[in-house]
Amino acid sequence: MSQTRRKKVAVGLTEYATGKYGWLKNRKPRPPLNQLILSIFYHVTSVRRATRALNELKRAFVDWNEVRVSHPAEVAGVLSSAPWAMEGAERLVWLLRELYEVHNRTNLDFLAELTPAQARTCLKRLSTVPRDVADEVLLLSLDVPVLPCSAAAARMSHRLGLLPDDRATVKNQRALAKAFEDDAYAPVHLFFCDYADKLCLPEEPLCERCPLGRMCVTRR
Numbered sequence: 001m002s003q004t005r006r007k008k009v010a011v012g013l014t015e016y017a018t019g020k021y022g023w024l025k026n027r028k029p030r031p032p033l034n035q036l037i038l039s040i041f042y043h044v045t046s047v048r049r050a051t052r053a054l055n056e057l058k059r060a061f062v063d064w065n066e067v068r069v070s071h072p073a074e075v076a077g078v079l080s081s082a083p084w085a086m087e088g089a090e091r092l093v094w095l096l097r098e099l100y101e102v103h104n105r106t107n108l109d110f111l112a113e114l115t116p117a118q119a120r121t122c123l124k125r126l127s128t129v130p131r132d133v134a135d136e137v138l139l140l141s142l143d144v145p146v147l148p149c150s151a152a153a154a155r156m157s158h159r160l161g162l163l164p165d166d167r168a169t170v171k172n173q174r175a176l177a178k179a180f181e182d183d184a185y186a187p188v189h190l191f192f193c194d195y196a197d198k199l200c201l202p203e204e205p206l207c208e209r210c211p212l213g214r215m216c217v218t219r220r
């Protein structure tokens with residue numbers, strides 16, 4: 001795909017993402033653990049439902065330690081009766097228990113004192129936190145200009161013609177970041193959370209529901 005065509009796709013994606021989520025420039029960053037919990041829910045449901053789930057949990061439990069010692073079914077009951085709630089609750093309780101085991105605490109506020117590389121390494125010590133989720137926390141909580149690249153984001157970007165292949169490598173992450181302006185990383189990332197995982201499926205992508213269908217080389 002030509003450079004001009006790639007630019008056009010990146011601009012179209014940015015326009016759609018900023019239209020839906022805003023530029024998110026003056027938002028108050030969430031504490032790192034709250035963002036990490038939100039990231040868990042991003043992977044099982046939409047950005048909108050994930051945000052609502054985080055707020056429900058904050059209302060229903062005294063703190064994250066109370067969630068840690070609760071049964072996942074009790075946590076899921078606060079969220080929804082849909083299947084994603086149980087999956088999200090199980091992942092959340094597992095994460096909090098592991099965090100307590102590894103760092104002996106149920107917050108990640110100390111990450112703000114570290115360099116971005118140190119913070120990423122610290123997050124990746126948790127077995128449930130791959131690089132793209134660690135980068136999500138860096139971007140959305142610690143305001144580090146990094147664009148996460150999950151397997152789903154790499155797949156969708158490749159199909160859109162933005163990446164030469166569909167692997168979530170560091171090289172592809174850098175290439176993807178270069179395609180967008182730094183200040184669009186947050187909405188672009190939320191776009192991938194909502195559409196790459198849920199529509200641009202590995203086997204049978206749901207192209208008829210994709211907002212970028214008209215500019216997708218794979219669909220054509």
Ligand code: SF4
Nearest residue numbers: 200207210213216219
């Ligand atoms: S049109 Fe289909 S293949 Fe292309 S990005 Fe959208 S879901 Fe993926």
